[in-house]
Amino acid sequence: LIYSCKEDNPVTPPTGPYQFDSARYSWTTDTILYQYSGEVFGLDTSHVYIVGNHSLTFFDGENYTRHSYGDLYFSAVDGFDPMHIYIAGAYPNGDNRLMKWDGSIYQDIPVPGDTNLSGGLTAVYAKSAGEIWLGSKGKIFLSNGSACIEYEIESSLRVSAFAELNGKVLAFGRRSISSGIEISVYQFEDNSWTRTYFKQFSFYEDPLVQVKIGNELYGCMNGLLKFNGSDFSRILEPPTGYEMA
Numbered sequence: 001l002i003y004s005c006k007e008d009n010p011v012t013p014p015t016g017p018y019q020f021d022s023a024r025y026s027w028t029t030d031t032i033l034y035q036y037s038g039e040v041f042g043l044d045t046s047h048v049y050i051v052g053n054h055s056l057t058f059f060d061g062e063n064y065t066r067h068s069y070g071d072l073y074f075s076a077v078d079g080f081d082p083m084h085i086y087i088a089g090a091y092p093n094g095d096n097r098l099m100k101w102d103g104s105i106y107q108d109i110p111v112p113g114d115t116n117l118s119g120g121l122t123a124v125y126a127k128s129a130g131e132i133w134l135g136s137k138g139k140i141f142l143s144n145g146s147a148c149i150e151y152e153i154e155s156s157l158r159v160s161a162f163a164e165l166n167g168k169v170l171a172f173g174r175r176s177i178s179s180g181i182e183i184s185v186y187q188f189e190d191n192s193w194t195r196t197y198f199k200q201f202s203f204y205e206d207p208l209v210q211v212k213i214g215n216e217l218y219g220c221m222n223g224l225l226k227f228n229g230s231d232f233s234r235i236l237e238p239p240t241g242y243e244m245a
Helices: none
Strands: 040-044 047-051 055-059 064-068 073-081 084-090 096-101 106-109 123-128 131-135 139-143 148-152 158-165 168-177 180-189 192-202 209-213 216-220 224-227 232-236
Touching: 040 073, 047 073, 047 084, 055 073, 084 123, 123 158, 123 168, 131 158, 131 168, 158 209
Parallel strands: 073 123
Antiparallel strands: 040 047, 047 055, 055 064, 073 084, 084 096, 096 106, 123 131, 131 139, 139 148, 158 168, 158 216, 168 180, 180 192, 209 216, 216 224, 224 232
């Protein structure tokens, strides 16, 4: 993904075959050794958070600092400022856990300790300290920081991401079936979740992968697609000779 905020020199799609413009961009690569890295969340280049199986790694733009936390499995991370970073996951016995990192210490946020949830909490979206959305398998929770409201959706659907469209919260999820994968998008309105998008992908197809840019929902499937409320429409083709997956 290439993004520019310079009005006098914007990034525009090439008119001919793609060529890397090294004069306008400087790329660097960092390697993190000896740990599994899952979801990555960044407020800016000096506040980047990387989820590991039992840890959270902070990147300040120059250095990496890894924080281990016992046998808790971290699954998802989100936040709205460096004092409000929320990490969701579960213990091996299935007990759910939501923690807030305030820049110096972790704080437990009460969530239902439902051991029947396979995989624990799998997605988190923090709009504010009083509105934190949590996804799991078959359920969505809304936390105000001290208590949760529970909503049920399709029982075998695993929520993997949240986004927004026209001020309404969206939940993206998938489930495996005998012939492939089913993908759904739910929208929250009038205090209930309604499915607004559904599609099946066979084992012979590359399924749509959700991409959250800002707070909007996009999809990656050999190109970039944007969710319009009922479907994903293609807005960007991959450069010639490349694939986006």
